[in-house]
Amino acid sequence: MAETPKNKIISVTTLLYSMTEALYMKDSYLKNWDAKVVSVKDDKYIALDKTAFYPKGGGQPWDEGYIIKDGEKFKVVYVGKFSGEISHEVEKPGLKEGDTVSCEIDWERRYTYMRYHTACHLVSNLLFRRAKAKITGNQIELDKARMDFSMEDYSPEKLRTYVKESNEIIKQDLPITIETMSRAAVLEEPELARLAVGLPKDLQEFRIVKIGDIDKQVDGGTHIKHLKEIGEIEIIKTVNKGKNNRRLYFVLK
Numbered sequence: 001m002a003e004t005p006k007n008k009i010i011s012v013t014t015l016l017y018s019m020t021e022a023l024y025m026k027d028s029y030l031k032n033w034d035a036k037v038v039s040v041k042d043d044k045y046i047a048l049d050k051t052a053f054y055p056k057g058g059g060q061p062w063d064e065g066y067i068i069k070d071g072e073k074f075k076v077v078y079v080g081k082f083s084g085e086i087s088h089e090v091e092k093p094g095l096k097e098g099d100t101v102s103c104e105i106d107w108e109r110r111y112t113y114m115r116y117h118t119a120c121h122l123v124s125n126l127l128f129r130r131a132k133a134k135i136t137g138n139q140i141e142l143d144k145a146r147m148d149f150s151m152e153d154y155s156p157e158k159l160r161t162y163v164k165e166s167n168e169i170i171k172q173d174l175p176i177t178i179e180t181m182s183r184a185a186v187l188e189e190p191e192l193a194r195l196a197v198g199l200p201k202d203l204q205e206f207r208i209v210k211i212g213d214i215d216k217q218v219d220g221g222t223h224i225k226h227l228k229e230i231g232e233i234e235i236i237k238t239v240n241k242g243k244n245n246r247r248l249y250f251v252l253k
């Protein structure tokens with residue numbers, strides 16, 4: 001997988017280092033942490049020195065939760081990345097630059113996205129290995145995921161076979177691990193080297209998400225630690241609009 005810039009799930013923009021320390025990149029299970037408010041715009045756009053709130057990107061929605069100051073809760077309703085800075089939109093004014101705050105993530109929401117995100121990597125791995133299908137887009141939601149891909153020899157039956165095989169791999173409970181690779185090392189791996197063509201020129205290190213030894217992708221998203229956390233993948237719908245526009249919807253059970 002990860003053959004071309006199109007064949008990956010998280011956009012490279014999410015890999016760019018931000019001014020905010022992105023805690024979710026190192027520990028996707030972090031739910032609570034303390035931080036400092038570094039800037040406030042229009043009373044509601046908050047930048048922190050460090051955050052585990054995932055900003056919308058690569059088909060994965062933003063995290064919700066609370067920023068808490070002296071016991072007062074400010075609900076986080078949107079998180080996005082703008083010019084390398086992670087911005088948290090809160091529901092009401094009151095936070096000031098320099099405030100020390102504690103933060104908490106709506107874990108049920110985030111954990112669901114993590115399960116779907118890793119499931120997307122697994123299914124896209126099978127699509128690529130078995131049918132040379134390339135992912136052209138994807139969207140994770142709380143109750144389903146959508147994957148778009150190009151595929152020469154299409155049939156809904158084949159898709160069901162790949163998902164069945166994905167479910168067999170889940171039973172092996174392979175670990176999902178994060179590694180850092182140098183630009184030179186990424187360029188040496190045939191699959192990643194072709195992807196590297198589209199990587200930001202100023203980055204010397206890349207975050208690699210691995211599923212056991214079967215899948216490896218440059219990726220900036222949040223993932224579960226073990227495949228079994230996915231549960232079971234079930235196709236709910238397939239759509240065929242031509243070889244460059246196939247679509248698969250699935251749910252996790």
Ligand SMILES: [Zn+2]
Nearest residue numbers: 009010219221
């Ligand atoms: Zn991903």
